[in-house]
Amino acid sequence: MPGTRLDLDRIRAARRVIDPVFLDSPLYRCEPLERELGCRVSIKLETANPVRSFKGRGTELVVTGLAGRGERAAVCASAGNLGQALARSGRGRGIDVTVVASRFAPAAKLERIRALGAHLELVDGDFELARERAVALARERGVRLVEDSLDVETCEGAATIGLELVDAGPFDAVLIALGGGALATGVGHVLKTLAPGTEVIAIQPAGAPAMARSWRERRVVTTESADTIADGVAGRFPIPEVLDDLLLVADDAVLVREASIVAGMRLFLEHAGLVVEPSAALGLAAVLEDPARFAGQHVVTIVCGSNVDLPAYHRWLGLGD
Known part of the structure; x- marks a missing residue:
């Protein structure tokens, strides 16, 4: 992808360096979620490793x-x-x-x-x-x-997920949590290079919208505060170099409500048997808020983390102790 800081050869070489425990994470269709969301849904499970995240x-x-x-x-x-x-x-x-x-x-x-x-x-x-x-x-x-996202290694490590998606595709869209931008720019770089027909959609909470707003306005937009349960994507000061990359590889940057994030977490629990942190539910939240956009498509949502504080998780989902 001309213009980004990432390099496809380095990304391919990264697979020889990364501990195999982090590579080739599970990717599978989840039919119970499909019945709820009205589109084909595949899960890329980046939590089945020793640190429970990508x-x-x-x-x-x-x-x-x-x-x-x-x-x-x-x-x-x-x-x-x-x-x-x-x-x-x-x-x-x-x-x-x-x-x-x-x-x-x-x-x-x-x-x-x-x-x-x-x-x-x-x-x-x-x-x-x-x-x-x-x-x-x-x-x-x-x-x-x-520095996550600024250091290109963090982006190119995340980009190896993109290689795995390309090998398993094609898909209509890949839904990616947007925080600092390493995951979205890394996966987006690979998809736009090797599978340009796949839509790259980055999703951020409406309560922490700095990077999504920056993508929309094509300039760095900062916020005075961040108010979201999705702590993993709650940055306020986008990194200019990362925004430049995101502008080249993302097709859209979507903001979702807190209620939709909680609903996405509940869907993962009830229909996929997965306990996920709020950031990992952003993809499903995007589908819930705009089901017509994804109707009939095959989407992949990257489940990026499952490090949850259980008391808070129970409170968000209204579960008993």
Whole structure:
């Protein structure tokens, strides 16, 4: 795809570097969901791995590069999933990892970051404040700052999902959660290069719309706050380089309501037997809000994470203890 920062040869080569536990994730038709949504639905399950999200594909590339250069430490800011993935990848290659996160992040994500051996520093604010602190720490220590979506390795790791979708296709549309943009730009790059007829649809919560608004206006749009249960995609300051890539590979950027996100989570539980975090339900939320658009199509929704705080999950879905 001319103009993006990504390279198809590097993406193909990434499959030789990434731990196989993250590759070739399950992809299957889900007929019970199809009956509810009025279109053919395939699930790309990026939660069947040790960190329960797609992030390990990118962090494997990051730490391989660090180890190859003799570097022994890295710092990142994380809403939870990147931190887990970087901790696991770093542990396997002798990289000392520090993760900065909001103390208001889901407790389950914070506990797993610690369990995977990373140093965890908490800030009294949102992800953007955690990012500021991570930048300062990396500068003070003279170590690598891993920035999700800005670091092309995180995008090209995610892009290996696109290779797997192309091999299994064709599909009419792929529904992708949009946060910082690594997943959407990575998968989108591969699809627009190898399967240009597939529609690439990025989805973001209406309560955290910065990147989707930026895509629509073709310029960086920031927001003063983010108000959504989908903490994994709740950024407020889009990265210009990532937006440039997204403008080249996404066919649409859709905003969905919180009620639709919860409804999507419920559909996954009741009709697919899957417990997913809110960000992973954005694809189904988009179909629920505009069923006529997808009627008769074969769509793939990427289930990007399942690291949920169970008390909050029960509360959102109205489940008993």
